[in-house]
Amino acid sequence: MKKLFVIFLLAVVGYSLVNALMDVPFGENRIEPGTVSAFYLEKTPTQLSVANVITAIVVNYRGFDTLGEVSVLFLASLGLGSILYRKHKEGEEEVAILKPSSQLVQAGSKLIFPAILVLGAYVFIHGHLTPGGGFQGGAIIATGFLLMMMAYKDYKVSHNILMWVESLAGIAFAGIGIVGLVVSHSFLENFLAIGNLNDLFSGGIIPIIYVAVGFKVAAELTGVLDTLLNIKDKH
Amino acid sequence: MDIDYNQLMSIGVYGSAIGLILIGLYAVLIKKHLTKIVIGLSIIDAGIHLLFIAIGYIKDGTAPIFSPGGLKALENGQPMVDPVPQALVLTAIVIGFAVTAVALSLVIRLYRHHQTARIDQIKSLKW
Numbered sequence: 001m002k003k004l005f006v007i008f009l010l011a012v013v014g015y016s017l018v019n020a021l022m023d024v025p026f027g028e029n030r031i032e033p034g035t036v037s038a039f040y041l042e043k044t045p046t047q048l049s050v051a052n053v054i055t056a057i058v059v060n061y062r063g064f065d066t067l068g069e070v071s072v073l074f075l076a077s078l079g080l081g082s083i084l085y086r087k088h089k090e091g092e093e094e095v096a097i098l099k100p101s102s103q104l105v106q107a108g109s110k111l112i113f114p115a116i117l118v119l120g121a122y123v124f125i126h127g128h129l130t131p132g133g134g135f136q137g138g139a140i141i142a143t144g145f146l147l148m149m150m151a152y153k154d155y156k157v158s159h160n161i162l163m164w165v166e167s168l169a170g171i172a173f174a175g176i177g178i179v180g181l182v183v184s185h186s187f188l189e190n191f192l193a194i195g196n197l198n199d200l201f202s203g204g205i206i207p208i209i210y211v212a213v214g215f216k217v218a219a220e221l222t223g224v225l226d227t228l229l230n231i232k233d234k235h
Numbered sequence: 236m237d238i239d240y241n242q243l244m245s246i247g248v249y250g251s252a253i254g255l256i257l258i259g260l261y262a263v264l265i266k267k268h269l270t271k272i273v274i275g276l277s278i279i280d281a282g283i284h285l286l287f288i289a290i291g292y293i294k295d296g297t298a299p300i301f302s303p304g305g306l307k308a309l310e311n312g313q314p315m316v317d318p319v320p321q322a323l324v325l326t327a328i329v330i331g332f333a334v335t336a337v338a339l340s341l342v343i344r345l346y347r348h349h350q351t352a353r354i355d356q357i358k359s360l361k362w
Contacts (some may be wrong), residue, residue: 005262017253026245027294029314037317045301053299053315057322068327076333083340084279086347129302135329197301217329224336231343 049194050128050203058133059206063188067173070216073144074170077220094160100153109151115124116144120204124214135208138217145222157226162219169216176205176212241294248289255282269342272341273335280331282321291320 031037058066122129124137148155155199182188188205195202255278262275288354297308309315346352349359 003265006261009264010261013260014257015254017256018249021249024288024290025241026248027241027292030287031293031314032315035317041299042313051301051305053301053318054322054325057318058325062322065326069329072330072333077335080336080340083337106303128362129300130300131300133325133327143317198303198329221332228336 017215022104033219036070045197047194048190048203048206049197050206051198052128052130055128055133055206056203058145059128059209063177063209066213067177068172070170070173070213073217073220076167077227078222080224084227084231090095093195101151106151108140109147113144113148116147117141120144120218126200126208127210127214129198129200134213135217137214138219139221140170141214141218142221142225149225157222159223159226162223162226166219166223169212170202172212173209173216180205182233248285248292252282252286252289255279255285256292258282267353267355269345270339272344272354273338277331277335277340284327287320287324287327291317293317326336 031041040053040057040061044050047058048060050056050060087150103227107215120139120141123135123140127133127137145157149157170195177188180191181187183189183191190204190206193203193205202205239320258276259275259280259282262278263272266272266275288321293314293316297305299305299315299318299321301309342352345357349357351357
């Protein structure tokens with residue numbers, strides 16, 4: 001009975017989605033002059049000298065939004081820690097759930113770990129030139145740490161270092177925004193030379209902000225993974 | 236046989252996006268295990284992201300990046316796809332990660348308290 005009702009509900013939702021998408025033909029060019037997309041595509045190479053338009057939107061045109069997004073990520077890792085926090089009771093022995101992995105996995109992950117870190121750093125340093133950026137590069141670096149945590153049972157990341165990296169990166173982001181406010185009368189306004197299109201040092205403050213975001217995301221995701229993997233079970 | 240390529244693509248891409256949304260909704264509404272409900276939420280997320288990107292796509296479009304290859308494609312008359320949905324999806328993925336992480340931590344907390352993560356066995360939720 002309940003299942004029938006749910007299937008009926010899903011049919012209604014699916015029908016309304018299909019009905020709405022009937023008016024949106026696939027692959028049609030909807031970027032008309034005067035729309036915000038046309039503005040971004042036209043202004044990004046000349047105004048900011050950034051090759052990747054998506055990076056320009058995320059970090060410059062909607063930079064304040066990204067600052068909020070980074071704080072949501074910070075709040076998520078903070079909430080995770082505080083929800084999972086548990087006082088150690090007396091007479092309760094805590095046993096980790098993780099089992100040690102084989103020697104092959106351990107040696108292999110030690111070999112591949114630096115390469116993953118370099119790939120992550122490459123992705124966020126070239127965020128304004130190639131697909132990728134701070135969030136993606138940070139996620140790649142966190143997967144490297146995840147690999148090490150899975151391979152070595154007693155692999156510890158220092159939460160102190162993570163906290164410092166995260167705080168300094170966040171302060172760098174907000175500080176660059178405030179410098180823009182002082183120099184150019186608008187928060188997160190570009191105040192550096194924009195350089196030439198497709199140069200590594202181009203785009204003014206955009207690469208600096210994306211490197212800070214990369215460090216912050218890497219530290220936050222590593223902290224979340226460490227918290228989730230180190231859950232102890234009562235025994 | 237004459238197959239309209241564009242129509243086929245639209246059915247495939249829009250259809251899979253709507254399918255993902257419906258599968259996720261089904262898991263959220265029917266499944267009893269809380270972990271499966273969280274998985275359903277992330278499947279809905281994936282469907283919505285796919286829908287966004289599909290709406291922003293332009294036929295024969297290239298990535299909105301002014302790299303040497305992208306500039307060459309522009310000279311050949313290829314359009315660039317809409318960058319705004321892609322930027323929004325980048326934001327949505329990060330928020331989706333945060334939601335999943337917090338939801339999973341709540342599931343772990345509930346499991347510790349009730350020794351089960353099935354909602355039909357957690358009696359104190361009933362009213």
